Amino acid sequence: MAYELAKRTEDAERRLATTDGLPSRDGALLTARLQRRYNDRITGSFTIPAREGQYAPIPADVPAALVNALKARGIEQLYSHQAQAWEASQRGEHVAIVTPTASGKSLCYTLPVVSAAMQGKAKALYLFPTKALAQDQVAELLELNRAGDLGVKAFTFDGDTPGDARQAIRLHGDIVVSNPDMLHQAILPHHTKWAQFFENLRYVVIDEVHTYRGVFGSHVTNVLRRLKRICAFYGVEPQFILCSATIGNPQAHAEALIEAPVTAITESGAPSGPKHVLLWNPPVVNADLGLRASARSQSNRIARIAIKSGLKTLIFAQSRLMVEVLTKYLKDIFDHDPRKPARIRAYRGGYLPTERRETERAMRAGHIDGIVSTSALELGVDIGSLDVVILNGYPGSVAATWQRFGRAGRRQQPALGVMVASSQPLDQYVVRHPDFFAEASPEHARIAPDQPLILFDHIRCAAFELPFLAGDPFGPIDPLVFLEALAETEVVHREGDRWEWIADSYPANAVSLRSVADGNFVVVDRSDGKQQIIAEVDYSAAALTLYEGAIHMVQSTPYQVERLDWEGRKAYVTRTHVDYYTDSIDFTKLKVLDRFDGCIAGRGDSHHGEVHVVRRVAGYKKIRYYTHENIGYGPVNLPDQELHTTAVWWQLPQALLLTAFDSKQEALDGFLGAAYALHIVATVAVMADARDLQKAVGNGDGAWFAVADQSGRGQLRGAEFDASAIELQQQFVPTVYLYDNFPGGVGLSEPLWLRQAELLLRARELVQGCDCKAGCPACVGPVLAGQEDDATTPKALALKVLALFDSAALPSAAERERQSAEMVAP
Numbered sequence: 001m002a003y004e005l006a007k008r009t010e011d012a013e014r015r016l017a018t019t020d021g022l023p024s025r026d027g028a029l030l031t032a033r034l035q036r037r038y039n040d041r042i043t044g045s046f047t048i049p050a051r052e053g054q055y056a057p058i059p060a061d062v063p064a065a066l067v068n069a070l071k072a073r074g075i076e077q078l079y080s081h082q083a084q085a086w087e088a089s090q091r092g093e094h095v096a097i098v099t100p101t102a103s104g105k106s107l108c109y110t111l112p113v114v115s116a117a118m119q120g121k122a123k124a125l126y127l128f129p130t131k132a133l134a135q136d137q138v139a140e141l142l143e144l145n146r147a148g149d150l151g152v153k154a155f156t157f158d159g160d161t162p163g164d165a166r167q168a169i170r171l172h173g174d175i176v177v178s179n180p181d182m183l184h185q186a187i188l189p190h191h192t193k194w195a196q197f198f199e200n201l202r203y204v205v206i207d208e209v210h211t212y213r214g215v216f217g218s219h220v221t222n223v224l225r226r227l228k229r230i231c232a233f234y235g236v237e238p239q240f241i242l243c244s245a246t247i248g249n250p251q252a253h254a255e256a257l258i259e260a261p262v263t264a265i266t267e268s269g270a271p272s273g274p275k276h277v278l279l280w281n282p283p284v285v286n287a288d289l290g291l292r293a294s295a296r297s298q299s300n301r302i303a304r305i306a307i308k309s310g311l312k313t314l315i316f317a318q319s320r321l322m323v324e325v326l327t328k329y330l331k332d333i334f335d336h337d338p339r340k341p342a343r344i345r346a347y348r349g350g351y352l353p354t355e356r357r358e359t360e361r362a363m364r365a366g367h368i369d370g371i372v373s374t375s376a377l378e379l380g381v382d383i384g385s386l387d388v389v390i391l392n393g394y395p396g397s398v399a400a401t402w403q404r405f406g407r408a409g410r411r412q413q414p415a416l417g418v419m420v421a422s423s424q425p426l427d428q429y430v431v432r433h434p435d436f437f438a439e440a441s442p443e444h445a446r447i448a449p450d451q452p453l454i455l456f457d458h459i460r461c462a463a464f465e466l467p468f469l470a471g472d473p474f475g476p477i478d479p480l481v482f483l484e485a486l487a488e489t490e491v492v493h494r495e496g497d498r499w500e501w502i503a504d505s506y507p508a509n510a511v512s513l514r515s516v517a518d519g520n521f522v523v524v525d526r527s528d529g530k531q532q533i534i535a536e537v538d539y540s541a542a543a544l545t546l547y548e549g550a551i552h553m554v555q556s557t558p559y560q561v562e563r564l565d566w567e568g569r570k571a572y573v574t575r576t577h578v579d580y581y582t583d584s585i586d587f588t589k590l591k592v593l594d595r596f597d598g599c600i601a602g603r604g605d606s607h608h609g610e611v612h613v614v615r616r617v618a619g620y621k622k623i624r625y626y627t628h629e630n631i632g633y634g635p636v637n638l639p640d641q642e643l644h645t646t647a648v649w650w651q652l653p654q655a656l657l658l659t660a661f662d663s664k665q666e667a668l669d670g671f672l673g674a675a676y677a678l679h680i681v682a683t684v685a686v687m688a689d690a691r692d693l694q695k696a697v698g699n700g701d702g703a704w705f706a707v708a709d710q711s712g713r714g715q716l717r718g719a720e721f722d723a724s725a726i727e728l729q730q731q732f733v734p735t736v737y738l739y740d741n742f743p744g745g746v747g748l749s750e751p752l753w754l755r756q757a758e759l760l761l762r763a764r765e766l767v768q769g770c771d772c773k774a775g776c777p778a779c780v781g782p783v784l785a786g787q788e789d790d791a792t793t794p795k796a797l798a799l800k801v802l803a804l805f806d807s808a809a810l811p812s813a814a815e816r817e818r819q820s821a822e823m824v825a826p
Helices: 001-019 025-037 064-072 080-090 105-119 131-149 163-172 180-199 214-235 251-258 296-310 320-335 351-362 396-403 423-433 433-441 450-464 480-488 539-545 652-660 664-685 723-728 747-755 754-767 795-802 813-824
Strands: 043-048 093-100 121-125 155-156 175-178 201-206 239-244 263-265 274-278 284-286 315-316 344-347 370-373 388-394 414-418 492-495 500-501 521-525 530-538 550-554 558-566 568-576 580-601 602-624 630-635 641-651 693-699 707-709 714-716 734-738
Touching: 025 043, 025 274, 025 296, 025 414, 043 423, 043 433, 080 093, 080 239, 080 263, 093 105, 093 163, 093 251, 093 558, 105 121, 105 131, 105 175, 105 201, 105 239, 121 180, 131 155, 131 175, 131 351, 155 163, 163 180, 175 180, 175 388, 180 201, 180 214, 180 450, 214 251, 214 450, 239 251, 251 263, 251 344, 263 714, 274 423, 274 652, 296 315, 296 388, 296 414, 320 344, 320 539, 320 550, 344 351, 351 433, 388 480, 388 734, 396 414, 423 433, 423 664, 450 480, 450 500, 480 492, 480 500, 530 539, 530 550, 539 580, 550 580, 580 630, 580 641, 580 754, 602 734, 602 747, 630 747, 641 747, 652 664, 652 795, 664 693, 664 747, 664 754, 664 795, 734 747, 747 754, 754 795
Parallel strands: 093 239, 093 263, 121 175, 121 201, 155 175, 201 239, 274 414, 315 370, 315 388, 344 370, 388 414, 521 568
Antiparallel strands: 043 274, 492 500, 521 530, 550 558, 558 568, 580 602, 602 630, 602 641, 641 734, 693 734, 707 714
């Protein structure tokens, strides 16, 4: 019944979207139109008023030729924050500029860098998190250079730079524009080839520093430690200029990245047009199950209306698969005539560089009406004038939401941003509490550069680059213990007070800044008897998207994976015509290796320690377009992915489970619901990316017995997913795990352990406050139809589990003493 209701709703949405009204050609008019027609779906609406610009004259000490170049490009005066950045840079201070999207941050570092390059041999290194941003910046520098015949040489140095051009860039580049990965793997290990550049390095510009958080940010901080170490070797101490979109701790984060004081400029002087923001909750199609129309259908509908109204529209999706699905749906409407130029394009990681560059040019030229993208376009690539931004799901943070909304209205015209909520708990919380979203301050960016595994990797790289002398620091860390460990493995040799690298290996190649494992997979098309590379997929996503039988889409064109060469990192595909896409089914198993801490939690206990995690992709589902019905399954046989990491977990003793629940299945359902709720409140509590913090439900002795079926609920399974194996287990100790999804952990589990009582309280509030009867995706996850008994619904069972962990349910003093003694044992 629920499926039929959802299907009819989507069919109706699709028909209406193709015939809805006349073009409005105005973001403000479209806002009013959506509010009038869909008021029951809009839970929050507010407008950020237009802001007048604050201006300052171009400083007198800017070189005349540069002033003329600025005027030739229409810049007669500066915004106030640009003038402040110039003054701080001329005082020799490290500067962090933290202003909204499209506020002219690039000129804050362009002025001092170009000015210094024109007046002497001063060099500058620009670091951007993506190649697209680097290409964009070089294009801007070249245009400025041509406008004033400045004679400043700017070059991109990344993985796409031809080998014969690299030497010329090292010798003649005044401004080298690169990314942290190239600095880490190609520049620092070969610093002797860059000696002339480093001897004259005066400025290091780091843009989009809000992206350097979590694992990536922790790696980048260590790369900057290595950069400063090499600069000191060449007798220079460069000045850092950092730029960021709005975050909650801009100055503290900038200082943590470069480990030095910075002057933070946070007030923007740039003018901006009005921004209208709508929070959109899809309509309920089954109140008992809490089933709503999909965020996908609503985003698709809003995008069609906006594009038909003549508005340039950008849709952000949360996954590459959803990018392709939404692109297909929009192309079916707007690009059905192959004789006409494409109006809809997809943009995401994995596409070839030439295709991404061509898409960027088409967007800037205004030839594209609708763009569907992952977070790849969240950053400041200039893609021209946009009117509407639609978020297909909450990005996970207030800061990311405003960054994405900021992509519209870049030319001071009225803009519209619509956040369409999915059924995820955090999405539902945001749209049900619009005041929270409107008033919430942006989150803090967090890094843990001294995490032992990350630190060890970079000390190894640093030892390759330059010998360590006794007493040499590495940032604030004494590297002696790490160097001794390297000496034991015979990759460094100690000679007196000097530690020299002696191994033949090249350590930087083995360290990825962005992922656990290295080595991208290439997708090879064999459709026409030729072999042509059409895409790349990073290692972490390969097992989920490139299994044999998978439908892999590129610009919504479907290709079927015929063969996956795991060792060779290649997937061979052929063009196909199917009416479905595929989605992987994966399972996770955990085993406790060591307990760091333990305490009583209500009538159970809570722990913090080290765990071993195994992730297995067991199969995939075939899902039909539009109806989204499951039309089949297929098996997957790929290597398990393993890691050692840290976790916090909760468990109840077996004796209590036997009295509290009528069956093992009820207990399992309760723990699955509790894990679902705890994961979402934990993600908010430590402001983590949901991908960096994962949840699982397993048995206390390490055997796995809980997996999710297609409904999202758990079924009893054994260690090898054998339903009969559960009866052979002597112990039944269901356990909720929250673990860092990175080898060795990245500092998320410890604060969760310290706040575990608060997490339990918030999880209970989340479940109790939900409007559903039996449980739903907004609190304990999807539930099966027919689970209507108040005592045994997943919602009631999850609340029972959370209540048993509550401090109000503490056992007697004697029982607590006995449990504490048991927890000390391994």
